[in-house]
Amino acid sequence: MPPRSLPDVPITVIGGRGPHGLALHLWMRDRGLEGAYALVDPSPAWLPLYGDDGPARFTTWLRSPRELDFALGDPARAMTAWRDADGRTPLADVYALAEAADPHANAVIGPERRVCRRSFVRYAGDLARRSGADAHVVHDAVAALRPDAAGWRVELAGGGSFATRVVLLATGMAPHLRVPLPWEPWWRHLPPGSAELALRADARVERLRGRRLAVLGSSNVATWEAATCAARLGAEVTLLCRRGAPIERQLPFDVAWFDQRTIHRFSLLDPRERLRRLKKTHVPKSTPPGSRAAAEAAGVRIVFDARVRTATELWGGVQVQWRDAGGERAERFDLVWASTGGDPRPRELPFLRDAVGQGRGPVVVGGPARNLPVTDACGRWQQLPPLYPLGHLAFPRAGFAATTLASAGRYLPLVMPSVLADAGVDPGRRAHRAAPDPLEVAA
Numbered sequence: 467m468p469p470r471s472l473p474d475v476p477i478t479v480i481g482g483r484g485p486h487g488l489a490l491h492l493w494m495r496d497r498g499l500e501g502a503y504a505l506v507d508p509s510p511a512w513l514p515l516y517g518d519d520g521p522a523r524f525t526t527w528l529r530s531p532r533e534l535d536f537a538l539g540d541p542a543r544a545m546t547a548w549r550d551a552d553g554r555t556p557l558a559d560v561y562a563l564a565e566a567a568d569p570h571a572n573a574v575i576g577p578e579r580r581v582c583r584r585s586f587v588r589y590a591g592d593l594a595r596r597s598g599a600d601a602h603v604v605h606d607a608v609a610a611l612r613p614d615a616a617g618w619r620v621e622l623a624g625g626g627s628f629a630t631r632v633v634l635l636a637t638g639m640a641p642h643l644r645v646p647l648p649w650e651p652w653w654r655h656l657p658p659g660s661a662e663l664a665l666r667a668d669a670r671v672e673r674l675r676g677r678r679l680a681v682l683g684s685s686n687v688a689t690w691e692a693a694t695c696a697a698r699l700g701a702e703v704t705l706l707c708r709r710g711a712p713i714e715r716q717l718p719f720d721v722a723w724f725d726q727r728t729i730h731r732f733s734l735l736d737p738r739e740r741l742r743r744l745k746k747t748h749v750p751k752s753t754p755p756g757s758r759a760a761a762e763a764a765g766v767r768i769v770f771d772a773r774v775r776t777a778t779e780l781w782g783g784v785q786v787q788w789r790d791a792g793g794e795r796a797e798r799f800d801l802v803w804a805s806t807g808g809d810p811r812p813r814e815l816p817f818l819r820d821a822v823g824q825g826r827g828p829v830v831v832g833g834p835a836r837n838l839p840v841t842d843a844c845g846r847w848q849q850l851p852p853l854y855p856l857g858h859l860a861f862p863r864a865g866f867a868a869t870t871l872a873s874a875g876r877y878l879p880l881v882m883p884s885v886l887a888d889a890g891v892d893p894g895r896r897a898h899r900a901a902p903d904p905l906e907v908a909a
């Protein structure tokens with residue numbers, strides 16, 4: 467079959483069904499600029515990260531406050547105003563950023579004030595459906611991104627291609643999950659069916675029930691959630707926790723990072739000053755209030771200060787060796803999950819490798835932003851046609867808010883004037899006007 471020829475489009479979001487694609491759609495729609503963008507994504511549903519098969523499926527409650535939603539200046543689109551199909555408003559009482567500024571309140575915010583993951587997915591899906599976002603989705607994965615005279619050529623896994631002037635890169639964290647470097651020599655010799663990265667692990671109940679599972683991680687939220695969830699599904703879970711008792715707090719960051727003016731001011735600083743501030747800011751690993759109690763109630767055996775040394779295949783399972791306060795230990799497990807987070811390296815994204823090869827696409831070489839794009843004053847990845855890294859990939863420019871949903875609702879609007887200019891899209895005299903509220907219109 468000959469490759470499909472798709473219409474060229476000024477702006478393309480790669481990862482278009484994620485929060486950035488939805489935010490871009492709403493922002494453009496508010497300004498009557500529909501038709502100027504494509505949202506490319508292989509996912510059949512919105513926010514696949516938070517779906518029941520996505521990397522965040524062990525998460526019951528999100529960590530973020532009510533402000534990290536898709537209102538984008540229109541209160542009728544706020545999560546607190548959203549009504550579910552049954553008329554309930556499950557996100558109406560979510561805690562606010564101001565509450566997280568108080569360390570005592572932050573340490574006790576409970577589930578009744580948190581964002582339920584499944585409700586959030588329904589809220590986003592509702593906004594997307596009612597605002598006509600699906601009409602802008604190109605349902606395919608990007609296989610290659612090639613610089614050309616006018617910007618970029620986007621080649622799709624399904625065989626089609628089209629030209630675009632500006633790319634917004636929003637492929638998220640999932641392609642960058644890793645085990646720590648010292649583990650690599652032994653990790654890759656473990657049987658793939660027995661050793662998995664927790665965020666990608668096969669968590670079907672029939673696979674877990676009655677099996678001995680070791681979750682290897684630190685004191686961060688993903689580790690506690692994976693262990694608790696697996697135990698609830700019937701696994702006999704040992705959590706080998708690299709650190710001591712977890713710090714429990716709802717929002718791990720200083721709330722100042724989420725103020726749009728702070729993000730803006732930070733992004734305008736000299737790049738070396740930005741990196742210096744990021745390096746100086748210590749964000750301890752933490753997990754929401756009640757995580758430890760929930761794990762214990764689910765029957766998780768918790769071993770603190772466990773330093774995993776090595777693991778080897780043994781009788782169809784995995785023998786894990788670690789050191790803890792009691793000395794050296796070795797135990798056999800049926801399954802091992804590494805909850806060791808990610809190390810985003812956008813230069814290694816398969817579809818980008820050619821474009822950023824041969825010295826193009828510079829990245830930060832050290833510190834907390836290592837391997838992330840060096841951007842110019844407008845947020846474009848340097849030495850390439852216009853390409854705006856978003857989400858975690860924008861950490862060196864936007865700071866800690868970039869690693870959360872604030873990247874879509876608060877950072878993206880800051881780069882939009884430059885995106886439109888690069889795309890040759892003239893907003894003309896159209897001032898910002900919120901389009902008729904999609905929820906109200908369809909009601």
Ligand SMILES: Cc1cc2nc3c(=O)[nH]c(=O)nc-3n(C[C@H](O)[C@H](O)[C@H](O)COP(=O)(O)OP(=O)(O)OC[C@H]3O[C@@H](n4cnc5c(N)ncnc54)[C@H](O)[C@@H]3O)c2cc1C
Pocket residue numbers: 480481482483484485486487506507508509513514515521522525527528529530534606607608609636637638639640665688817856857858868869870871872873
């Ligand atoms: C486990 C977990 C829990 C989190 N919890 C919270 C929280 O509670 N609160 C909060 O504010 N933030 C949270 N975050 C962070 C937040 O979800 C992310 O910052 C946000 O989702 C990033 O959005 P994104 O669009 O960059 O990526 P994602 O939401 O990951 O979306 C990436 C998209 O890219 C698509 N894609 C991938 N490859 C291709 C390709 N080749 N071509 C086209 N499309 C592609 C995927 O299908 C997907 O739709 C969490 C993150 C994780 C991993």
